[in-house]
Amino acid sequence: MTTRLYVIPASHAATSAALMLDYKGIAYKRTDLMPVISKGALRVAGFPGMTVPALKIEGEKIQGSCKISRALDRIQPDPPLFPADPDARAAVEDAERFGDEALQHPLRQLLWWAFKQDKENLRGYSEGAHMGVPVGLAIKTGGPLVALACRFNEATDVNARAALAALPALLDRVDAYIADGTIDGEAPNAADFQIATSIGLALTLDDLKPLIETRPAAHLAERFIPDYPGHTPPTFPPAWLPAAPAVA
Numbered sequence: 476m477t478t479r480l481y482v483i484p485a486s487h488a489a490t491s492a493a494l495m496l497d498y499k500g501i502a503y504k505r506t507d508l509m510p511v512i513s514k515g516a517l518r519v520a521g522f523p524g525m526t527v528p529a530l531k532i533e534g535e536k537i538q539g540s541c542k543i544s545r546a547l548d549r550i551q552p553d554p555p556l557f558p559a560d561p562d563a564r565a566a567v568e569d570a571e572r573f574g575d576e577a578l579q580h581p582l583r584q585l586l587w588w589a590f591k592q593d594k595e596n597l598r599g600y601s602e603g604a605h606m607g608v609p610v611g612l613a614i615k616t617g618g619p620l621v622a623l624a625c626r627f628n629e630a631t632d633v634n635a636r637a638a639l640a641a642l643p644a645l646l647d648r649v650d651a652y653i654a655d656g657t658i659d660g661e662a663p664n665a666a667d668f669q670i671a672t673s674i675g676l677a678l679t680l681d682d683l684k685p686l687i688e689t690r691p692a693a694h695l696a697e698r699f700i701p702d703y704p705g706h707t708p709p710t711f712p713p714a715w716l717p718a719a720p721a722v723a
């Protein structure tokens with residue numbers, strides 16, 4: 476039975492699932508979905524929820540990056556995505572939850588806010604994707620889709636500004652997980668894949684780079700996802716951007 480991963484191209488959540496499958500050495504086929512339209516397509520494919528990543532594996536349908544990490548460990552225990560030691564496992568679960576619930580969404584909002592300013596930037600994030608329509612056409616006609624995605628993700632000016640303001644504290648927490656060895660240790664774990672992909676996505680936005688590139692978090696992304704697709708040139712009003720950390 477074919478294992479199939481449903482993604483939206485360059486989705487950080489979906490990329491974490493793809494990296495976990497690769498780490499396990501599980502062969503799979505990828506179905507690329509257009510944002511927004513993905514919701515209906517997932518329903519048609521038989522998934523109850525409306526987001527990617529969504530995985531069909533061994534007759535099961537699993538949706539959500541955290542559910543997928545657990546299912547993969549159950550279906551194929553080696554190499555494990557969670558440590559056997561209960562305390563170490565609890566730390567990885569905490570970091571994974573932080574990545575899933577706190578770190579992913581502000582970055583999603585910033586990206587959609589930036590696409591709203593210039594939808595041509597979608598092109599780089601769609602590189603290599605097979606979405607059933609030529610990427611150029613999808614971009615040309617994609618205005619309403621970007622508007623809808625901004626609505627779904629509440630990518631408003633107020634929220635984009637708040638997401639930028641929240642970023643230094645979120646990055647501090649990533650650096651703290653690295654410093655205490657929860658992530659970026661010798662053996663990769665589910666939280667590594669969860670968090671590294673968000674940092675990788677963040678580094679595709681030129682405005683965010685100075686906030687990240689001197690941090691340990693940048694090395695984490697470089698280790699797990701050195702070639703994240705997409706690029707967003709400076710877009711946000713400079714007054715919205717937090718100060719870059721002082722370099723020692």
Ligand SMILES: N[C@@H](CCC(=O)N[C@@H](CS)C(=O)NCC(=O)O)C(=O)O
Nearest residue numbers: 486488510511526527528539540575
């Ligand atoms: N925290 C969830 C988030 C899933 C999520 O929101 N995925 C986004 C892509 S990053 C999505 O499917 N959005 C629907 C859309 O853009 O239409 C996870 O990690 O699975």
